[in-house]
Amino acid sequence: GDFGEDVEKHLLQVADQLGARGRIYHQEQPLGTAHAILCAEPSLHGPCLIAFADTLFKANFQPEPAADGTIWVKKVENPESFGVVKTDEEGYITDFVEKSPVFVSDLAIVGIYHFKEAEKLRDELQYLIDNDIKEKGEYQITNALENLKNKGLKIKAAPIEEWLDCGNRQSVVATNSRILELKQDQETLVSPQADIQNCIIIPPCYIGPGAVLQNSIVGPCVSIGSRTKVSRCILSHSLIREDSELQNATLKGSMIGQHARVNGHIPDLSIGDYCETNC
Known part of the structure; x- marks a missing residue:
């Protein structure tokens, strides 16, 4: 199928970083x-x-x-x-x-x-x-x-x-948790470019550069993408992508896409890119 121009560009960049030449092929039918x-x-x-x-x-x-x-x-x-x-x-x-x-x-x-x-x-x-x-x-x-x-x-x-x-949401969340466990003693998972104010971080967690966290409890096993903003939230065992914004949310076992907006207590949530939910 067609994964979109941005995804294909990223895949080619990954190949280039590994010293390989990338090519994209499409399977039009499953x-x-x-x-x-x-x-x-x-x-x-x-x-x-x-x-x-x-x-x-x-x-x-x-x-x-x-x-x-x-x-x-x-x-x-x-x-x-x-x-x-x-x-x-x-x-x-x-x-x-x-x-x-x-x-x-x-x-x-x-x-x-x-x-x-x-x-x-x-x-x-x-x-x-x-x-x-x-x-x-x-x-x-x-x-x-x-x-x-x-x-x-x-x-x-x-x-x-x-x-x-990584075949469904539950397995992706579990895989994210395991990757964080494997990497916590090998890499710096919390970026020094992240702005973290009055928060409790329970490792292992990944917090990307430019992320802003305020008055929240984060972890264990949470990944927060670059430039995402988190305020007054309780997050555990969840995966939040880049450039999203979460306020007043309590999430566990959840996946949030890029450029998403979440406001309110909605446990066990899964939403894609550019989605917005209020509760």
């Missing part, structure tokens, strides 16, 4: 992971790393040198909600299964893949599209991976240390 990856066909050549954008990771991302591909996995308690893999005694993948209601494995595919030759993956993705091979109404990357495995490619499962979901 036809599944295999279809989405194939939308980037011009970039599917040579060594290739694929990472889904709705999760955050912490791991050693060193591909297995002897393998044709590496897929990072995480042991989960609810494997029926994920695509999973089965492995042999050496950790090579023997089976790919997409969200099975029957237990087959608890090693969930987290959404990071490395291939030595992306052309082989590209051809299998195209085969799914050309032959209209779908699973649960969508073209799934697990079907392409199963085909590659059956053709003799050796794909290794590699463990991941931390897997943080």
